Amino acid sequence: LGEFGRIDRFFRPLAAGFPGARDLGDDAAVFAVPDGHELVVTTDALVEGVHFLPDDPPDLVARKALRVNLSDLAAMAAEPLAYTLVTALPPRVPDSWLAAFASGLGADQEEFGIHLMGGDSVSTPGPAMLSITAFGTVARGRALGRGGARPGDAVFVTGTLGDSALGLEVLTRGIRGLGSEAAAFLAERYRLPRPRVRLGARLAGLASAGLDVSDGLVADLGHLCARSGVSAVVDAARLPLSDAARDALALDPALADRPLRGGDDYELVLAVPPAARDGLAEACAAAGVQATEIGRIEAGPAGRVVALDGEGAPIALGAGGWRHF
């Protein structure tokens, strides 16, 4: 179809619901931010072979690319508005791949109430790369951040932890003896994060600090504590696990660190002052999201995270987290 044909066919329809996109026909998008609101902007890139697998279904790759950004918006307590998309694709990628990719975006646009508003399509001799910049809005001064956690705050985490890292294990080396249903569940958790958008938009004024789990619970909670100038203690026995993750950990104890250290879960980690507990419970109920109390914020060296096992003894954590370099 060529670059312009591909934009016409696959991308222009995704921009139809956002007038500021100007039908993707100008050099830039133009839009106003509602009075009394600020704009929240985040960007995340995915590289083939690094952040997704070459054989991953293109619609899931698209949705993952969008969802990791939506997760950042949720972590900032923002409501999704629009996004820009950069695709760098090798010439070998057929139009059918892009068609499936665009249909994945379309499905998530409906699910999360967000629209394409611009982008760039380039060719690359290397692996495919996708970069999305997502825009959300938040009432002025109400954005959440990583700073602001205080000693005495409880640490909550949404959903379940470790599924994505275990899903990657399923898709690469495999987990011997794991039932096909559990394997499929974990693989989907790797391929298709569930950004906590509905809860995120309700967090302003409840959580004192928050972020999403992309580098692993220990590493990300460490980021939050570093920025807030506090320490945290986590009770490893209280980490919320899916049934599939329990099965996997029972079959291969070498995977035991995944809930604490595995990346890409895109759940929210929140510091919540005691007075806001009930409010958080209500927000979770309204959003249809489960949040589990897993520890507490304490005074102590900035950025220190201690995980305790079932007997209250510290677990050796090492350097922790994923690094891109």
Added chain:
Amino acid sequence: LGEFGRIDRFFRPLAAGFPGARDLGDDAAVFAVPDGHELVVTTDALVEGVHFLPDDPPDLVARKALRVNLSDLAAMAAEPLAYTLVTALPPRVPDSWLAAFASGLGADQEEFGIHLMGGDSVSTPGPAMLSITAFGTVARGRALGRGGARPGDAVFVTGTLGDSALGLEVLTRGIRGLGSEAAAFLAERYRLPRPRVRLGARLAGLASAGLDVSDGLVADLGHLCARSGVSAVVDAARLPLSDAARDALALDPALADRPLRGGDDYELVLAVPPAARDGLAEACAAAGVQATEIGRIEAGPAGRVVALDGEGAPIALGAGGWRHF
């Protein structure tokens, strides 16, 4: 240095002047748009080996990545505000490359009054890739676009045309007999576009339509005409050429189509109603930018561009323009 070390050392200082960047310490940037203004958002990606050459100095690569985006803001009559940056770099890229890259960004931030406000750093097994999303502001309803040109408007172009395509020729095949000063000038025009930011911010209410020359004059003027539902006639003899381009074209007549068809000049092409000529001249004087009248908008098939030679005979243009696929 590792991912976080690189962010600390090279990128955080670039965000220091923009409070909404939150010191690059949160999951997203947060900022307000001034009352009565809209946000203008554009994104452009550069791939090593496609949009820049592997041996290009990293500071110039950085500045080019930023400037192609600034050029889009200028084409929309917007004032630069901030940008996000995605770097996808092979593991072999040393810290010194990134240091030079960041210093190029710093130089242009000062020149154009813009700040880094967020981004993502990922590793890639493929060629380096850089993606920038730039943000500008414009008074509400005053953004320029590609639609809006009317029969009777004059067509103006800023600066000179063809330099960048000739510069690429210099850097790849070479132009036999070309003086070293001319060669250096053309190469720099390829490596370092000059976005017409100061003029762009003055264009609201003057031009009826505009865009920047990235695909080549004929192709881009064609885009403007298609969107405006008009045709255009260009007098090829009036195209503004640099002395270096004149030298190059005299030495190698096979390069004669570069001013009409070469890409990456990042000059502005503007449709200007007769009543706005004087205003444009004043804006150009204030911005220190030269604009040359090269043709006119006519009623006719949407998107048609005819170029006439010195005798008024049409020049065969073929498909024209650069394509990425």
